[in-house]
Amino acid sequence: MADLPANRVNVDFPFKSVGVDYAGPFFILNRKGRGARVVKCYLCLFVCLRFKCIHLEVLSDLTKDAYIMTLRRFVARRGKPTEMFSDNGKNFVAAAKELNSFLKANQEPLSEFAAQEGIKFSFIPAYAPHFGGIWEAGVKSAKHHIKRVMGNTHLTFEELSTLFAQVEAILNSRPLCPMSSSPNDFLSLSPGHFLIGRPLNALPAPSLDDAKESSLDRYGRLEQIRQHFWKRWQKEYISKMQLRTKWKVDKSKINIGDLVLLQEDNSPPLCWRMGRIVRLFHGTDGVCRVADVETTRGCVRRPLVRLCPLPTSEDLQA
Structure with a gap:
């Protein structure tokens, strides 16, 4: 296994180096009420290569223009990255060509920062998904359980955007390592600390685990999906932290103060x-x-x- 590249270990701002990938499709309603049609939409995932922060966006299709608009929303909220990595999908390659030509042709009208720095697009080799393991892992964490907790429920575009934002907060709240070695410090470092400088919190809501789907309104159903996602993904994350093979040799490293x-x-x-x-x-x-x-x-x-x-x-x- 090769050493990690510099953009994975050198300290910098979040989302300076970004990996991007698509997931889906998800089936949503084009509007509320009777006569609504079921249409496809997709999940676009941005992951920070340094701090593993996750950013989720909803796309209506897989065209180049939809990807560019998604990238514009991402830059408006998280800042402009210096480099982006993705697979060799046609929509990614087309967007890279258009953005690079736009930056070169409009360096004068652009702001000073954009004129001096552009976004560098890099594409991993074809048929080599392990080159992008960090964003493939993010797609698995998000898509695997969203598909299962949604089931046959068809949300609207706005409801799905809300669900993706809440799933993003759940993924960015995961503990990474202790904040300090002080025995009186019970805080852990999470990707949310690099985004807002403090842990991510959720608004209090009643438990809807045992509520019947038919008795809930649309907002209640959306909250129930979020709670189901939390329970499934939390158990999976904890089980990965407790990986072990056979209990024949004592390999526990827990010490007092940990x-x-x-x-x-x-x-x-x-x-x-x-x-x-x-x-x-x-x-x-x-x-x-x-x-x-x-x-x-x-x-x-x-x-x-x-x-x-x-x-x-x-x-x-x-």
């Missing part, structure tokens, strides 16, 4: 319960399987299989 993520079954969206290990309990065989965890709501006792230690600086250097 920041861990507690696996909770009924936590609300964007709520990650964090804590610090304050005590370890060893069995007669000398293996630790239970720990006391100090949280913002008091000390709790949990088995190690329900705790997910966040990677430390030593783990990242190993």
